[in-house]
Amino acid sequence: MRSIRRTLLLSILVALFAVLAIAGYGVRASARSSLRAQHDGSLVRRAQTFAGLVMDDDDELEFDYVGPLGESDLGVLLSVTADGGRVIAQSPDWPADLAAPQTRSSAGGDPVLSDVRLSSESHARMVSVSRHAIEIWDEPGQERPPTPSQFMVLVRVVGRTDALERAEAAVLSALIIGGLIAAAGAAVTVWFGVTFGLRPVRRVSAALDRLGPTDLASPVARQRCPKELLPIVAAVEGLLKRLREAVERERRFTDAAAHELRTPIAELRTITDVAGKWPDEPRLRAAITEARDIADEMEALLVVLLDAARGGEAYKSQRAERITLLPLARQLANGRLPHLHRRGVSFVFEGDDHAAWNGPKGAVLAIVRNLIDNAAEYTPDGGAVRVAAAQNGKGVKFEVENGPVSLGSDEAQRIFEPFWRADKSRSDRSHRGLGLAIVASLADGLHLRRDSAITRERRLRVTLTS
Amino acid sequence: MRLLIVEDSQRLRESLADGLSKAGFAVDSVPDGRQGLINARTTDYDLIILDLMLPGVDGLTLLREFRQSRGTTPVLILSARDRVEHRIEGLRSGADDYLVKPFSFDELLARVEALSRRSRGVSANTITIGGVRLDLAAKEFAVSGAAVSLTPREYSLLEYLFLKAGHTISRAELEEHIYDQDHQVWSNAVDSAIAAIRRKLADAGIRELIETRRGHGYRVPAPGPASGAPPTPSRPASIRERP
Numbered sequence: 001m002r003s004i005r006r007t008l009l010l011s012i013l014v015a016l017f018a019v020l021a022i023a024g025y026g027v028r029a030s031a032r033s034s035l036r037a038q039h040d041g042s043l044v045r046r047a048q049t050f051a052g053l054v055m056d057d058d059d060e061l062e063f064d065y066v067g068p069l070g071e072s073d074l075g076v077l078l079s080v081t082a083d084g085g086r087v088i089a090q091s092p093d094w095p096a097d098l099a100a101p102q103t104r105s106s107a108g109g110d111p112v113l114s115d116v117r118l119s120s121e122s123h124a125r126m127v128s129v130s131r132h133a134i135e136i137w138d139e140p141g142q143e144r145p146p147t148p149s150q151f152m153v154l155v156r157v158v159g160r161t162d163a164l165e166r167a168e169a170a171v172l173s174a175l176i177i178g179g180l181i182a183a184a185g186a187a188v189t190v191w192f193g194v195t196f197g198l199r200p201v202r203r204v205s206a207a208l209d210r211l212g213p214t215d216l217a218s219p220v221a222r223q224r225c226p227k228e229l230l231p232i233v234a235a236v237e238g239l240l241k242r243l244r245e246a247v248e249r250e251r252r253f254t255d256a257a258a259h260e261l262r263t264p265i266a267e268l269r270t271i272t273d274v275a276g277k278w279p280d281e282p283r284l285r286a287a288i289t290e291a292r293d294i295a296d297e298m299e300a301l302l303v304v305l306l307d308a309a310r311g312g313e314a315y316k317s318q319r320a321e322r323i324t325l326l327p328l329a330r331q332l333a334n335g336r337l338p339h340l341h342r343r344g345v346s347f348v349f350e351g352d353d354h355a356a357w358n359g360p361k362g363a364v365l366a367i368v369r370n371l372i373d374n375a376a377e378y379t380p381d382g383g384a385v386r387v388a389a390a391q392n393g394k395g396v397k398f399e400v401e402n403g404p405v406s407l408g409s410d411e412a413q414r415i416f417e418p419f420w421r422a423d424k425s426r427s428d429r430s431h432r433g434l435g436l437a438i439v440a441s442l443a444d445g446l447h448l449r450r451d452s453a454i455t456r457e458r459r460l461r462v463t464l465t466s
Numbered sequence: 467m468r469l470l471i472v473e474d475s476q477r478l479r480e481s482l483a484d485g486l487s488k489a490g491f492a493v494d495s496v497p498d499g500r501q502g503l504i505n506a507r508t509t510d511y512d513l514i515i516l517d518l519m520l521p522g523v524d525g526l527t528l529l530r531e532f533r534q535s536r537g538t539t540p541v542l543i544l545s546a547r548d549r550v551e552h553r554i555e556g557l558r559s560g561a562d563d564y565l566v567k568p569f570s571f572d573e574l575l576a577r578v579e580a581l582s583r584r585s586r587g588v589s590a591n592t593i594t595i596g597g598v599r600l601d602l603a604a605k606e607f608a609v610s611g612a613a614v615s616l617t618p619r620e621y622s623l624l625e626y627l628f629l630k631a632g633h634t635i636s637r638a639e640l641e642e643h644i645y646d647q648d649h650q651v652w653s654n655a656v657d658s659a660i661a662a663i664r665r666k667l668a669d670a671g672i673r674e675l676i677e678t679r680r681g682h683g684y685r686v687p688a689p690g691p692a693s694g695a696p697p698t699p700s701r702p703a704s705i706r707e708r709p
Contacts (some may be wrong), residue, residue, distance in 0.1 A: 084671035255547075259519070262546035267477040274485035275570030283484070290477055 004201070009193045019213040024175045031171045036125075039164050044111045047077060047157040054080055054088060054151030056133040060280050077124075077158040082151060098126070098158070116158060125166070126158045177186050179189035201228045204233060216244045249417055256419030256433070260301060266296045307366075308418050308437040315445075318360035323390040325368065325398050326353050332372045333387070340420045344382040353391035355396045357466050368398075370435040371462060375402035378460075388460075395466040397450075403459030412452045412460060416440035436462070467512040467582050467622060467642045470527065472493035472502030472545065474520050482515065483569055486578065490605055490625075490647040499523030506532050506533045509644055512582050518545040518556065526559050533560035536568050540581040544569070586629040593628050593654070595689045596675045598667065600628045609670040619626075619644060620663050623656070627676065632688030634679050660684060 053064045061082050071077050073090035079098075080089040095118060097445045112128045132148030207220050215241075220233045258264075268291055324351055333340075333347045340346070356363055375385040379402040386401040407415075414420050418437035443450045449465045469491045473479040476497065483493045494509070496502045500522035506514055513531075518525035529541055540562040545552065550565040556564050562585075563577050583591075583602055593600045599608045605621060607614040616624065624645050627635060637656045644656075652658075661677060667675055677685045 181512065258548070259546040262548075262567045263475055263478070266546070267475060267481065268568065269568045270478055270571050270574075271481045274481050274488070277571065278488045290481075294477070381664065 005194055005198050008198075009191060012190045012194070013187055014129060015116045016184055016190065017228075018422060020179045020183055020186075024179045025130065025422045028168075028172055028175055032168050035164055035167055035171075039159065039161065039292045040113055040125060043076065043125055043157050044113075044129070046074075046159075047111055047127040047129040047155050047183070050078055050157065051129045051131045051153065051155040052134065054133040054155070057309065058136075059149075059151075061086075061088050061133050061151055061153065064091065075159070079154075079156040079158075079217055081154045081156075083153075088153065094158075098156075111295050118158070118160065120163060124158045125155055125161045129155045129157075132153070166231050188344050200224075200229055204229060204236075208236065211240075213247075217246065252414075252420070253418050256417075257305070260419060261298070264298050268294045293387050295462045304434045304438070305418070308434050308441050310441070315360035315363040315366075315442075318362055320358050320363055321357045322358050323361055324354060324356045324363045325364075325396070326387065328365065329372060329387045329400075332369050333376070333385075336372070336376055340376055345376055345379050347376075348382045348384055348386045350386065350388040351390040353389075354397070355391055357396055357398070357446070357448075363442045363446060367446075367448075367464065370439045371400040371464075374435045374439075375400045375460075375462075378405065380404065392465055397463060397465045399461060399463045401455065401459050401461040403455075403457065405454070405458060407454060407460060409454050413453045415452050415460070415462075416450065439464075467626065468492040468494070468509070468646060469578065470502065470505050470511045470514045471585050472497060472499065472505075472514065472520065472525070473517040475517075482571075482574075486575070487646075489575055490622050491578070492622070492649070494647045497521075499525060499528045502533060503528045506537055506539065507535060509647075510639075512585065512643060513578055514539050514541045515578070516541055516545060518547055526556065529556075529559045529561060539541055540585045542574075542577060544574070545617060553645070570625075587598070588629060590706075593631070593689060594688055595628060595631055597672055598675060600625060609667070609672055612670065612687070614666055614670050616663065616666060620659050623659050624663050627684060627686045629688050634682045634685040636683035638679075639683070 050065070054062070055062045055064050063080055067073065071088060071091055074091065077091045077094050078089065079091065079094050081087050089242055098116060098118075114126050116124050116126045119122050125207070130152055130188075133153050134146045134152045135149040193451060204220050204225070220236070222230065225233050256340050271287045271290050271294075275283050330347075330349055330377070352391055375387075379385055382455070383403065386399070388397075388399040389400075390397050415436050416439065419433045420437075421433040440450060441466050449463075451463045451465075453463075455462050467490070469488075471479055471493060473482065474497050479497060480496045483487075483495045486493045493509075494505060496505055499520035502514075502516070502520070503523055506528070516525050517528060520528070523531075525537070525543065525545070529543075532539075532541075541560060542563040542565060543556045543561045544565050544567060545556070546567045551567075553564045562581055565577060579602060582676050583589075588602070589599065591603045593602070593656060597609060600606075600626070601608065605625075607621070607624060615620055621642060626640060626643050640656050644659075659705060660678075664676060664705065667673070675686055677687070679685055
């Protein structure tokens with residue numbers, strides 16, 4: 001499973017180790033280069049010093065140095081040779097097999113540096129400097145500046161690098177140990193930082209874990225929440241709110257459904273109980289008839305309930321077609337005119353006759369019919385139902401308005417709930433409060449936006465927009 | 467015993483009225499809360515069976531208004547609302563019992579009998595007065611273990627007198643509690659029923675159990691202690707007057 005904490009820790013630690021390794025390598029390289037440069041510089045200066053001590057005294061080359069030339073005395077090995085390989089001066093422990101460098105510096109040119117091996121364990125650096133010997137003027141009274149003679153000499157100085165390598169090893173060790181300590185410290189710091197930084201996430205997670213099906217109140221205190229988590233907390237709160245509303249709707253639905261079923265079951269049970277207790281023939285016959293009627297009513301309820309639950313599923317096999325709304329509404333209203341005339345209820349149609357929805361005809365028909373029936377039924381005698389259809393941007397808006405009604409705004413929001421009825425007693429068994437629930441279910445299936453509101457004239461307006 | 471049923475479901479109302487009538491109760495029934503409140507206030511019922519979700523005035527409002535107007539009749543709520551909070555609300559509003567739909571008719575009957583009995587201050591199921599034993603559960607009078615054959619009306623009348631033993635019950639009160647509002651009550655119906663009961667009791671060897679108090683009504687003597695009926699000071703059972 002992916003974990004933010006693990007990902008953070010891994011990525012930070014890998015990056016940290018990479019940075020430390022690169023930095024360590026850089027420091028080591030820089031230190032090594034610096035040490036070698038100092039060592040080489042020292043050898044070069046010595047070689048040049050020694051080269052300056054080779055004198056040309058009347059075409060005789062002399063090394064103007066008094067003292068032992070051993071490595072232990074000079075700290076380096078020294079070899080001074082003239083052209084032709086004649087040795088002018090040399091450390092007694094100069095290795096015989098130490099070849100002269102392939103590239104010799106030209107007279108007065110840059111010294112040539114090379115790695116040499118003195119033994120299997122000992123490495124060294126050799127500096128070769130070629131230059132003219134210094135001519136000596138020994139006539140009295142003649143003061144002349146030193147001038148190069150015609151003879152070239154090759155001065156080679158070999159300095160062991162053991163100390164240099166030990167210094168490099170010490171630097172490397174220091175870097176590795178320091179790096180490991182720094183890495184461990186950084187790892188612990190990062191671990192604490194990540195763990196501490198993710199505490200709010202864990203707090204939110206634990207709070208959400210505590211949520212139960214019956215406890216959907218928002219569990220996260222916003223003031224203790226870091227701002228990075230606020231959008232998630234806000235989204236969770238929104239989700240919980242919608243969940244609470246859905247649960248509340250379900251509860252009301254179950255209550256209403258139970259009530260709708262309890263009453264006919266109570267009737268059935270009482271009728272059969274009484275008929276069973278006093279089983280005279282007329283009572284038994286009446287009980288059977290009543291039981292059949294109750295079964296028919298319950299079956300009808302079941303059919304409507306399934307319609308409300310299934311919504312557009314029943315019409316999925318039908319192909320979508322363009323259905324003009326106002327002509328359909330007019331046609332449906334005309335079919336109810338005799339009954340509506342008796343009550344003095346009239347219909348007003350407004351808007352665009354060509355406004356149409358695309359959808360299965362059965363579903364659109366059921367939506368418009370239920371809206372028309374509901375509006376006509378709950379319009380007081382002598383009232384009017386307004387039906388309007390119009391283009392609304394890219395969609396089409398269909399409105400049915402009736403009234404005056406005694407509903408409040410809160411109640412208007414609930415009219416699409418199954419079994420919801422303004423009449424709390426539910427005495428009227430000819431209505432179940434499922435017509436608009438069917439409309440809602442079908443509208444959701446057709447992706448129509450639905451809205452219900454009470455106008456200033458206390459009329460109920462139901463709007464569906466494609 | 468006279469009951470009022472306030473229930474908007476016609477089928478349930480009629481079948482309840484039918485069953486309870488067959489069980490020996492005088493039953494009035496109305497379909498809405500407003501009429502129910504009028505009936506409850508104007509008639510001295512022994513029990514009211516009340517639905518909650520009613521057109522007009524809902525059941526709880528009816529109950530509260532009835533109790534506020536000092537109505538003491540026991541009320542049994544019969545409702546599809548089954549939640550605990552609904553039951554609590556119903557009982558706190560003044561109901562004496564609460565039964566959730568659907569229900570068994572026998573259970574309803576048993577609760578109706580228990581409530582009626584308790585409202586009269588009777589705790590036991592049997593009352594014995596003057597050698598006559600009333601079994602409220604079996605709805606039967608017996609003398610020396612042998613049942614006395616009474617019609618439902620006669621049974622109701624004698625039961626009412628037993629439940630109010632020691633009190634003088636007027637003819638009008640008897641009529642009100644024995645007959646429902648749809649029954650045509652003849653002027654001598656109670657007297658005729660009393661005469662028939664006396665005759666049947668005499669056949670069983672019991673005489674002078676029901677006193678006639680001229681100008682006041684009828685009375686059976688209060689039972690002795692531990693007989694099940696409420697103790698009431700009464701006049702000697704031997705005194706008998708013609709109304």
